[in-house]
Amino acid sequence: MTSPIGSLSVRGVNVTYPALQHGGSVVALKDVNLDINPGDFVVALGASGCGKTTLLNLLAGFLSPTKGELLLGDKPIVGPGSDRGVVFQKHALLPWLNVMENTEFGLKLQGVDKNRRRAVAARNLELVGLQDFHQHMIYQLSGGMQQRVGIARALTCDPAMLLMDEPMAALDALTRETIQELLLDVWQHTHKMFFFITHSVEEALFLGSRLIVMSPRPGRITNTYELDFNKRFLESRDARAIKSSKDFIEMRETILGIIYGDEREAGEPEVMHG
DSSP, X not given: OOOOOOOEEEEEEEEEEEOSSSSOEEEEEEEEEEEEOTTOEEEEEXXXXXXXXXXXXXXXXXXXXXXXXXXXXXXXXXXXXXXXXXXXSSOOOOTTSBHHHXXXXXXXXXXXXXXXXXXXXXXXXXXXXXXTOTTOBGGGSOHHHHHHHHHHHHHHTOOXXXXXXXXXXXXXXXXXXXXXXXXXXXXXXXXXXXXXXXXXXXXXXXXXXXXXXXXXXXXXXXXXXXXXXXHHHXXXXXXXXXXXXXXXXXXXXXXXXXXXXXXXXOOSOEEEEO
């Protein structure tokens, strides 16, 4: 599954929210620049309030920038579209529909005939390991399985990009690790652009081909790290060995020091390789 749509570009983006009390305003994002190319798995990390979700909402088209522009290929992002699939923290599935009906729902809205949309949905359910659960109702599934349905549904319209807002935050630790590995398999299989938000440094390092660290408000991208832990996992299939390796642990401590450090000096975004 590939999409011909090109790269995503964020150029000089600011987002300012009006203050709810006493007038004034709140600058959520300031001077954000970001390029995401096909095959990139970009993970955003930072303290609460740094603007991660605001940035994802911009990419999804749920929000417009106060200043700057966002382009997908050569087209400006002006609203939601089937070229971007979103997986939410809470799965947002329709409880009155079964697994197949949820997965094919986007194509049904587009008017795609039943046989075709079910064939596409079936392929994606197989990709996430749910080929035997087409007729199950959502309430019959575990939390991890529900998120698998959400991922399959997001893939079914063949978007150029998947946007994920802490999709594993509510899962137990073992299920979370299983879904992390599943996401990397999906990424390897589809070659799509991924933009993923998490509060877990370990999860960010394990999943991302690139990690962006954002500053407290106003949110800016202060550090960028190119990573290869995900590719090493896909080659070895040994997540524990990756996460317990010396360079992984050192990188984790470096990122924690940035996020939780008492003081940070403002400056130009920094590119590092790890």
